Amino acid sequence: MAKLIGCIGTSHIPAIGGAIHKGLQQNPYWKPFFDGFPPIRAWLGKVKPDVVVIFYNDHGLNFFLDKMPTFAVGAAPQYNTADEGWGIPVLPPFKGELDLSWQIINTLVEKEFDIVTCQEMLVDHACTLPLKLFWPEGECPVTVVPICINTVQFPLPKASRVYAMGKAVGEAIAAWDSDKTVAVIGSGGLSHQLDGERAGHINKVFDLQFMESLLTNPEWATQFSIHELVEKTGTQGVELLMWLAMRAALTPGQGAGVRKVHSNYHIPISNTATGLLALEKVD
Numbered sequence: 001m002a003k004l005i006g007c008i009g010t011s012h013i014p015a016i017g018g019a020i021h022k023g024l025q026q027n028p029y030w031k032p033f034f035d036g037f038p039p040i041r042a043w044l045g046k047v048k049p050d051v052v053v054i055f056y057n058d059h060g061l062n063f064f065l066d067k068m069p070t071f072a073v074g075a076a077p078q079y080n081t082a083d084e085g086w087g088i089p090v091l092p093p094f095k096g097e098l099d100l101s102w103q104i105i106n107t108l109v110e111k112e113f114d115i116v117t118c119q120e121m122l123v124d125h126a127c128t129l130p131l132k133l134f135w136p137e138g139e140c141p142v143t144v145v146p147i148c149i150n151t152v153q154f155p156l157p158k159a160s161r162v163y164a165m166g167k168a169v170g171e172a173i174a175a176w177d178s179d180k181t182v183a184v185i186g187s188g189g190l191s192h193q194l195d196g197e198r199a200g201h202i203n204k205v206f207d208l209q210f211m212e213s214l215l216t217n218p219e220w221a222t223q224f225s226i227h228e229l230v231e232k233t234g235t236q237g238v239e240l241l242m243w244l245a246m247r248a249a250l251t252p253g254q255g256a257g258v259r260k261v262h263s264n265y266h267i268p269i270s271n272t273a274t275g276l277l278a279l280e281k282v283d
């Protein structure tokens with residue numbers, strides 16, 4: 001059976017793509033953010049996942065406001081990027097992992113999650129930036145299964161529902177008849193609000209408590225309603241749901257625990273609180 005080795009949560013911000021493109025990693029503004037990644041890359045170089053499942057939210061590149069699935073799972077042989085503005089270069093396609101896609105899709109439908117299955121799907125910065133941050137050099141060495149969670153247009157799925165979906169994805173991975181190793185990525189957040197009266201809202205206390213909860217009490221954030229999460233973290237901070245799904249995917253195994261590989265937290269990049277957390281699964 002496939003082996004689930006761990007998870008990594010990271011913020012995604014369009015400006016990161018521009019900073020990578022311009023080689024600004026050592027620039028004083030960017031350095032505290034990019035300095036978080038070498039320990040994660042060293043760990044990934046050691047555990048060498050074959051496949052990554054990425055929970056992220058699309059920002060209008062593939063799904064626009066007229067058609068917005070709550071949960072959508074990619075089942076494509078490859079995933080293309082496209083010009084989404086902000087100076088982010090269009091990247092070469094990322095290879096899919098079709099067999100795992102269908103394993104996850106079949107499992108989710110069996111467990112009564114009414115998902116959208118996407119045999120063609122453009123992926124935006126929320127999916128591609130983590131891959132470039134974790135594997136900056138050359139062709140991406142992992143295949144991918146993108147899973148999109150709506151955090152753009154209300155109504156949004158409840159935190160408890162997202163957790164349950166992530167757990168089911170973890171069960172699908174654990175039951176996958178393959179000798180491949182799998183890592184899970186959560187791409188989003190942390191606290192930020194881009195518009196309205198509270199534009200610029202950041203909640204460091206909540207962000208750090210949330211990150212700590214993923215290590216010690218992963219269901220902690222499911223106590224909050226979506227409106228409470230928006231109140232605490234900002235309209236776009238609710239993207240932390242991706243981290244919740246990611247962490248839930250690690251929970252199905254009997255006696256499974258996690259150890260922290262590395263974490264980083266920096267305010268601000270653009271007007272966002274950036275978080276980074278890698279957890280390794282230990283049985």
Ligand SMILES: [Fe+2]
Pocket residue numbers: 012057059126188189236239
């Ligand atoms: Fe986002």
